[in-house]
Amino acid sequence: MSSTLITNPSRSHGRRDLLALAAAELLALAGPAAPARGAGPGSAGFGEVARLVFVPQARSQRVEVLDADSDQRIGGLSLGLTPHQVEVSAGVARLVAIDGSSPDLLLLDLVTTTSRRIPLSVAARRLVLSPDGMTAAVADSEAGSVAFVDLLFGRESGVVRDLPPLRDIIFAGRQPMFVYAPAGRHELGLIDAVTTLPAGPIATPQPVTELRRAPNGRRLFAHGEGGGPVSVIDLEAERVINDIPAGAGSLVLPSATGARLLLLEPQAARVSVLDADGSGRVALAGAGGLDAAYPAWLDSVAFVPSATERCLLVYDLDEPRLAGRIALGGLPLRGSVTPDGQKLFLPLGGTREVLVIDARRRAVLRRVRLDDEPQAALIAGGYGICH
Numbered sequence: 001m002s003s004t005l006i007t008n009p010s011r012s013h014g015r016r017d018l019l020a021l022a023a024a025e026l027l028a029l030a031g032p033a034a035p036a037r038g039a040g041p042g043s044a045g046f047g048e049v050a051r052l053v054f055v056p057q058a059r060s061q062r063v064e065v066l067d068a069d070s071d072q073r074i075g076g077l078s079l080g081l082t083p084h085q086v087e088v089s090a091g092v093a094r095l096v097a098i099d100g101s102s103p104d105l106l107l108l109d110l111v112t113t114t115s116r117r118i119p120l121s122v123a124a125r126r127l128v129l130s131p132d133g134m135t136a137a138v139a140d141s142e143a144g145s146v147a148f149v150d151l152l153f154g155r156e157s158g159v160v161r162d163l164p165p166l167r168d169i170i171f172a173g174r175q176p177m178f179v180y181a182p183a184g185r186h187e188l189g190l191i192d193a194v195t196t197l198p199a200g201p202i203a204t205p206q207p208v209t210e211l212r213r214a215p216n217g218r219r220l221f222a223h224g225e226g227g228g229p230v231s232v233i234d235l236e237a238e239r240v241i242n243d244i245p246a247g248a249g250s251l252v253l254p255s256a257t258g259a260r261l262l263l264l265e266p267q268a269a270r271v272s273v274l275d276a277d278g279s280g281r282v283a284l285a286g287a288g289g290l291d292a293a294y295p296a297w298l299d300s301v302a303f304v305p306s307a308t309e310r311c312l313l314v315y316d317l318d319e320p321r322l323a324g325r326i327a328l329g330g331l332p333l334r335g336s337v338t339p340d341g342q343k344l345f346l347p348l349g350g351t352r353e354v355l356v357i358d359a360r361r362r363a364v365l366r367r368v369r370l371d372d373e374p375q376a377a378l379i380a381g382g383y384g385i386c387h
Contacts, residue, residue, distance in 0.1 A: 091133025305332030347374035
């Protein structure tokens, strides 16, 4: 089955208010939601998601909430499950979580701090959100099954089965197009997230194992199974338009504006800065264990964590050059940059800390102490989120 998907919820405030009212009525019909314990009595909730950092814990059901301006802990939430993956939606001001095995999805309203479980037709092993935060795709990758969830109304809106095993999934395109990389096939599959009908496929030079999205959503960077060139795919033309030479284990990541590309080559301990079309390569010293990059401060700087050296490589993107290193003291996990590009919040595995980096000064601002080891640091609409 399918439902109407709101692809532009901010088009008018009146429309959004009507939708919110309809959603509230549906939730009332569905029965009372469970309170998300830990916000504190009298709490006004955590609805200003762009100013907050959500830090799920690695071994508990608790999510710590930090104020992105003061870098202070201001409360917490109990998910009611030990999360395998958590995402935050700015579109509906909700946390979305799965435990990695159960056929349901947890939806936690950050305004009311209440939560409810959405039953699904598939085991929830992988989760991705659409760029507008209105739709979730929940996949059982090995089974080749995907459920689509309308996050505003809190219900499964469609399901697709009998796909090949999935190596990666992502939302991209001007409309909510779901893209998947099928194992062993020289192509990408496309599904319309509204109708759940197939579109495409797009032929690729080799089977794809990882997908990254350009900031405008119209291009994808497809990383092949055997390494080698990274294919640049135009989703509107539905074809490969360029190949970026790269070694095995490499990763291409766009800057937040899309004006630059970062090519991480951990096996060669190298980071290259390229123009948006893949030209003008400048190769710089890197390190091993590179699998993420955080552009910040008007795309003038990029922070690239190294898992092997437990450090943060700092790259000046204007020159470009390697501008320095910052010792971490722990394993770098999934972090986020504030929407204004001024701060990076980076959780450290093996510690109870989240490192806060001042992007303009390119220096450690502070270390936020937690009660438990963090799993990630999430900011809705964070600067440069393209995957």
